[in-house]
Amino acid sequence: MNKYYLNYLDELESEAIYILREVWAQFENPVILFSGGKDSILVTHLAKKAFYPAKIPFALMHVDTGHNFPETIQFRDDLIKELGVKLIVGSVQDSIDQGRVAEEKGKNATRNALQITTLLDAIDNNKVDCAIGGGRRDEEKARAKERFFSHRNDFGEWDPKNQRPELWNHLNGKHFEGEHFRAFPISNWTEMDVWNYIKRENISIPSLYYAHERDVVFRSNSWIPMSEFLKLEENEQVVKKKIRFRTLGDITITGGIESDADTLEKIALEVSAMRKTERGDRSDDKRSETAMEDRKKQGYF
Amino acid sequence: MQIDNNQLLRFTTAGSVDDGKSTLIGRLLYDSKSIFEDQLASITATSAKKGHDGVDMALFTDGLRDEREQGITIDVAYRYFTTPKRKFIIADTPGHIQYTRNMVTGASTANAAIILIDARHGVIEQTKRHSFIASLLNIPHLIVCVNKMDLVDFSEDRFNEIVTQFEEFSSKLIVKDVRFIPISALLGDNVVNSSENMKWYQGGTLLNTLETLHISSDINKIDSRFAVQTVLRPQREGFIDYRGYAGRVASGIYRVGDEVAVLPSGFTSKIKSINAGEQELEEAYAPMSISITLEDDIDISRGDMIVKKNNQPEPSQEFDVMLCWLANESAKPRAKYIVRHTSNEEQAMIKEVVYKMDINSFERNTEDKDLNMNDISRVKIRSTRPLMIDSYRDNRNTGSIILIDQATNETVAAGMIV
Known part of the structure; x- marks a missing residue:
């Protein structure tokens, strides 16, 4: 038996580290887009490995909708301290106050779409030429054709028909002043790969991913956490449930699932038996068949 | 399972x-x-x-x-x-x-x-x-x-x-x-x-x-090739003189103690350590992302290649490739491009189109020498400085190139070194 081959997780890890190092070598001022979700935590963990024993050479950029889980913010601040890296916060509230965007109205109002303006402003103001994201191709069909190095024009827009071909391991990040790139080092990972890797490396993640008791409201087929931002409908009731979250976004749109999985082993086991995609509980993707594609074109994550 | x-x-x-x-x-x-x-x-x-x-x-x-x-x-x-x-x-x-x-x-x-x-x-x-x-x-x-x-x-x-x-x-x-x-x-x-x-x-x-x-x-396990992506200089306590050469093993196997040559300079040294993150390794192989330190202090930067002393690629300034044209805009005769080979980049020009391949009949067309989108042609490329190339048949990583148009920054062609 030939031992000189990598297993799939090692190969995915090696590929992601290669991409992160290419970002560092090809751009002046890259940042990691950090949401506090498992995918951006994973990217940060991989960056730590890629540059060890040096520090992560990127700032972490958080687009803060103001509608956060408090646990996420605590986790973010602890991680920043541990890694000794800079945090850049783009605030959606500031964008609203400055009149750059207007808050959505109605029961299902979210700040999800407003993030695009805040993100692009933060990229502009901080002269960021590459924003590294935790997007994965298996997440959504508009992402299936995303490149590792994804070109954005000077309006921050994604043109799916005008992306650079990526052959072998050649990544071309050349750009003109004002343009920027998005880089996706974990493009080839699936949700299951992410969990298997988090488990293997024992990466710490926010407690929200583990099963816990919480006040929730049943809406659009999932359990939406009760928060000060949620406007209850007449027939809706707040109940206590043992739930956990599969993805973390805005507290107003992230639905939890009923679960007893309170360890990484149990989570991985649960995910492997899941029969629904993880974004199936995200109301931002349910708005239309092409919701993700449309937001991506405008400059979404 | x-x-x-x-x-x-x-x-x-x-x-x-x-x-x-x-x-x-x-x-x-x-x-x-x-x-x-x-x-x-x-x-x-x-x-x-x-x-x-x-x-x-x-x-x-x-x-x-x-x-x-x-x-x-x-x-x-x-x-x-x-x-x-x-x-x-x-x-x-x-x-x-x-x-x-x-x-x-x-x-x-x-x-x-x-x-x-x-x-x-x-x-x-x-x-x-x-x-x-x-x-x-x-x-x-x-x-x-x-x-x-x-x-x-x-x-x-x-x-x-x-x-x-x-x-x-x-x-x-x-x-x-x-x-x-x-x-x-x-x-x-x-x-x-x-x-x-x-x-x-x-x-x-x-x-x-x-x-x-x-x-x-x-995977080619014979010809050891490692292109340096970036140099790690932590400049923090415990690592003041540390210089790690970060990259991904393209082929072959590297072990601590191996005698290596750094190209293009040709300086030789021995591998002192191999790291994957915090983990110290005795050996590394393709496609692992690692960092290498050497016994001697040699000036090494992105684009350089670390190979075994007794198995080195051919430094070439002029070479034949099978080129697939990717861009909408056709190739301009004798125009300059950037050639990307591993982590290295040089200016280059397409010196000559030898023939175009008819990919349905496998016939070679020596008359039509335009390079249009989707064409596959054999061409001669000349770069300003030598590249450390292998043939694509032997090594997909060190035998492949892309061409980038300097005016648009687009990737316009992909080539396999013959």
């Missing part, structure tokens, strides 16, 4: 809707239980809206809105599925001649290629085109699926006839390993489950074949 040692296999599928390519991928995903309920629900609804009986498997691979409106695949789409034996990445590419560049892109990282043949039509131009590209890109394993066997009464004779047809023309190609499987993607025969209708076929199903292809010996 030993998930932890499972390998990753990347394969490409080229073909058009008519071959049943989308149906085949849909079938693979569906029968290997890689489709989620909400995806299935959405596709079942769409199938009903379009008036199909049952679930149209092809809808699983539906792409962006523009593509759906035109009913075609334009770009390379990546799909994922996992079985208890392996993780798979499918690079799904359109098969029409005007998408040659996408087929080349999808094939560039593939361990295996699936060639689909319609049992009613046998070997056609498209079959030859796909096989040629697979051979050109040096994909080690070719799986020829003779599809729609249900439409030829599951006939063994017909299958054998097509195998013979294929072998006749493919003798001109270089492919290490070719297998033939009679399937019906529509009904599922021999895709994931063995066919009840073709008892005469003794081989494995498509999935079984994908799960068991021997791929670990496909």
Whole structure:
């Protein structure tokens, strides 16, 4: 038996580290887009490995909708301290106050779409030429054709028909002043790969991913956490449930699932038996068949 | 279930809707239980809206809105599925001649290629085109699926006839390993489950074949090549003089204590340590991302290559490549481009077009020397400084280049060094 081959997780890890190092070598001022979700935590963990024993050479950029889980913010601040890296916060509230965007109205109002303006402003103001994201191709069909190095024009827009071909391991990040790139080092990972890797490396993640008791409201087929931002409908009731979250976004749109999985082993086991995609509980993707594609074109994550 | 040692296999599928390519991928995903309920629900609804009986498997691979409106695949789409034996990445590419560049892109990282043949039509131009590209890109394993066997009464004779047809023309190609499987993607025969209708076929199903292809010996383990991506200088306590050369092993094996040469300078030293993150390693091999420190203090930067002292690539300033033109805009005669080879970049020009390949007939055209989108041609490239090249046949990583147009920053061509 030939031992000189990598297993799939090692190969995915090696590929992601290669991409992160290419970002560092090809751009002046890259940042990691950090949401506090498992995918951006994973990217940060991989960056730590890629540059060890040096520090992560990127700032972490958080687009803060103001509608956060408090646990996420605590986790973010602890991680920043541990890694000794800079945090850049783009605030959606500031964008609203400055009149750059207007808050959505109605029961299902979210700040999800407003993030695009805040993100692009933060990229502009901080002269960021590459924003590294935790997007994965298996997440959504508009992402299936995303490149590792994804070109954005000077309006921050994604043109799916005008992306650079990526052959072998050649990544071309050349750009003109004002343009920027998005880089996706974990493009080839699936949700299951992410969990298997988090488990293997024992990466710490926010407690929200583990099963816990919480006040929730049943809406659009999932359990939406009760928060000060949620406007209850007449027939809706707040109940206590043992739930956990599969993805973390805005507290107003992230639905939890009923679960007893309170360890990484149990989570991985649960995910492997899941029969629904993880974004199936995200109301931002349910708005239309092409919701993700449309937001991506405008400059979404 | 030993998930932890499972390998990753990347394969490409080229073909058009008519071959049943989308149906085949849909079938693979569906029968290997890689489709989620909400995806299935959405596709079942769409199938009903379009008036199909049952679930149209092809809808699983539906792409962006523009593509759906035109009913075609334009770009390379990546799909994922996992079985208890392996993780798979499918690079799904359109098969029409005007998408040659996408087929080349999808094939560039593939361990295996699936060639689909319609049992009613046998070997056609498209079959030859796909096989040629697979051979050109040096994909080690070719799986020829003779599809729609249900439409030829599951006939063994017909299958054998097509195998013979294929072998006749493919003798001109270089492919290490070719297998033939009679399937019906529509009904599922021999895709994931063995066919009840073709008892005469003794081989494995498509999935079984994908799960068991021997791929670990496909990587070049002889010629050690390591291109430096970036230099790690932590400048913090405990690591004041630390200089780590970060990169990904392209081929071969590196061990602590190995005598190495740094190119292009030619200085020699010994490997002092190999790291993968915090973990210290005794040896490293492709495709591991590592950092190396050397015994001696040598000036090394991005683009340099660390190789074994007794096995070095050929420094070349002028070399022949098989070039696939990717850009809309045709090549300008004797125009300058940036050539990217491993992590190195130099100015370069296309000195001469030797011939253009007709990828349907395998004939060489020495008259027409324009380089237009999707053309595959043999050209001579000259770079301002020598590149540390290998032939593509020996080494996919150090034998490949891309050309970048300085005026637009676009990647305009991909080349395989002859």
